[in-house]
Amino acid sequence: MKHLRAINQKARRIEDFVASQDDDVVALQGPPGGQQNRPHVPMGCSLVFSPGWEVDSAGGTAGLCQPVERDLYDCYITCFWPAQVPDHLNNYPDWTAKCAAATKDWRNIDLVFP
Amino acid sequence: MIRLFFLTAVAAAAQGTLLVGTWPHTIQVIDESKHQIVDKIDLTTGIPGGMQLSEDRKSLYVNTIEKSGFEVVDVATRKVTNAFALNEPNKQYRIRGGAVDPQGKFAYILFRTIEKKQDRFEVSKETKFGVVDMAQKKIVRTADVPKDEDQPGFGFGGQMRFSPDGKFLYVFRNNIFIFDTADFKVVDKIELAKPQIPGMQNIGIGGSLDSIQEPGMLISVFNSQDPVVHRNIFGIARFDLIKRTFDFTPVGPSTTGMMGLHVTPDHKKGYTVAFNGQGGTRRCEFWEFDLASNKLARKQEFDGRARFSLAISSSGKELYILGAGYDVEVYDADTLRLKDTIDLHADTTSWIVVPASR
Numbered sequence: 001m002k003h004l005r006a007i008n009q010k011a012r013r014i015e016d017f018v019a020s021q022d023d024d025v026v027a028l029q030g031p032p033g034g035q036q037n038r039p040h041v042p043m044g045c046s047l048v049f050s051p052g053w054e055v056d057s058a059g060g061t062a063g064l065c066q067p068v069e070r071d072l073y074d075c076y077i078t079c080f081w082p083a084q085v086p087d088h089l090n091n092y093p094d095w096t097a098k099c100a101a102a103t104k105d106w107r108n109i110d111l112v113f114p
Numbered sequence: 115m116i117r118l119f120f121l122t123a124v125a126a127a128a129q130g131t132l133l134v135g136t137w138p139h140t141i142q143v144i145d146e147s148k149h150q151i152v153d154k155i156d157l158t159t160g161i162p163g164g165m166q167l168s169e170d171r172k173s174l175y176v177n178t179i180e181k182s183g184f185e186v187v188d189v190a191t192r193k194v195t196n197a198f199a200l201n202e203p204n205k206q207y208r209i210r211g212g213a214v215d216p217q218g219k220f221a222y223i224l225f226r227t228i229e230k231k232q233d234r235f236e237v238s239k240e241t242k243f244g245v246v247d248m249a250q251k252k253i254v255r256t257a258d259v260p261k262d263e264d265q266p267g268f269g270f271g272g273q274m275r276f277s278p279d280g281k282f283l284y285v286f287r288n289n290i291f292i293f294d295t296a297d298f299k300v301v302d303k304i305e306l307a308k309p310q311i312p313g314m315q316n317i318g319i320g321g322s323l324d325s326i327q328e329p330g331m332l333i334s335v336f337n338s339q340d341p342v343v344h345r346n347i348f349g350i351a352r353f354d355l356i357k358r359t360f361d362f363t364p365v366g367p368s369t370t371g372m373m374g375l376h377v378t379p380d381h382k383k384g385y386t387v388a389f390n391g392q393g394g395t396r397r398c399e400f401w402e403f404d405l406a407s408n409k410l411a412r413k414q415e416f417d418g419r420a421r422f423s424l425a426i427s428s429s430g431k432e433l434y435i436l437g438a439g440y441d442v443e444v445y446d447a448d449t450l451r452l453k454d455t456i457d458l459h460a461d462t463t464s465w466i467v468v469p470a471s472r
Binding site: 056058064065071072074095097099100101102103 | 126140158161163180247392393395420437439458459460462
């Protein structure tokens with residue numbers, strides 16, 4: 001098909017559309033070839049600012065800790081989760097002071113009204 | 115002969131202690147023989163993060179998270195003997211790695227700072243070495259890290275160890291950097307991507323094997339490839355911190371979903387967890403290796419939680435599954451079956467096994 005060349009506007013649009021199907025541009029794209037045929041989760045496991053709404057590496061929820069409170073603190077330390085939990089380092093250092101085991105005592109976690 | 119038998123029997127019965135750092139600011143002391151919490155150590159500077167034992171195993175150094183604190187615990191009495199925080203009201207330290215020198219006087223850390231200005235937080239762009247004087251309770255010396263190794267974002271970090279005389283500091287990354295602790299000049303760099311070792315390349319050094327540590331040695335798991343067909347191999351690496359030489363003992367081909375190897379104190383068996391599948395269809399298996407013949411001796415499927423870590427008891431007779439939760443599952447290493455569950459009533463952050471005696 002290389003001998004065919006678009007000569008009018010509509011043909012060029014068709015050509016552009018076909019070309020766009022080859023290299024899909026994804027928001028906050030990672031390195032090329034890194035995540036082929038896998039769900040694209042650009043900002044890590046959680047896109048929304050609420051613990052318990054993250055996804056696992058397969059894009060589902062079956063691989064997450066159950067119940068979700070089980071890895072609340074672990075995710076906070078290992079992933080830092082600056083948006084999903086209160087700001088422990090600066091403004092709310094005691095938001096977990098009354099809750100040692102998130103699964104059992106999550107009702108004691110401090111409510112924070114920024 | 116009777117005395118020898120008695121000593122052997124005592125040694126066999128000797129069990130160590132499992133120390134688990136938990137929220138909000140506690141280290142729970144678990145008697146390995148009873149599977150019971152026998153004591154709790156309260157920390158004054160916050161959530162326990164990394165823990166490190168001194169060479170003589172008499173002191174425990176704890177790094178706490180939110181205030182970038184240090185606490186020293188006397189292992190015998192379980193009392194905190196020193197505690198302080200590095201953070202200042204308008205300046206915070208983010209610690210990327212650290213180790214305490216053999217004399218226990220200084221902690222060497224890699225850090226970045228966050229300074230609160232009038233209208234913004236200013237995050238330092240460069241990682242630095244810091245020498246923390248444990249008596250003065252502050253950073254007394256800083257130095258730059260090699261500029262071409264300081265990556266934006268994650269910076270320069272890695273597992274750190276000292277030579278037994280404390281003169282050299284080893285930082286284990288994709289290469290091993292050896293620094294003179296007097297001036298932080300790089301005195302040597304050991305390439306791991308293309309080392310001078312026949313049949314091996316892209317060597318990766320994993321976590322240290324605390325159960326079989328020896329003075330002057332870093333014993334760790336490693337992964338490597340052969341340069342011809344790029345087959346991945348894992349095994350046990352022994353790095354001599356005095357001579358700066360490696361000894362690799364390959365165990366077998368590594369798979370994609372496999373945890374680090376944990377070795378029994380007699381060096382005869384190694385345990386790991388292998389994963390098949392992912393998400394909701396993931397299955398977890400204990401793998402037991404016979405390290406004399408480097409053969410996979412046994413497999414046993416178990417109910418693995420979504421995220422966990424594997425540890426081995428000081429006697430090598432039990433395996434611990436812990437992390438991402440409030441309990442420690444104890445598995446019998448002989449049967450690979452669940453034996454007990456220890457409820458900590460607090461979420462775990464870190465842990466270390468302290469043997470009864472060296």
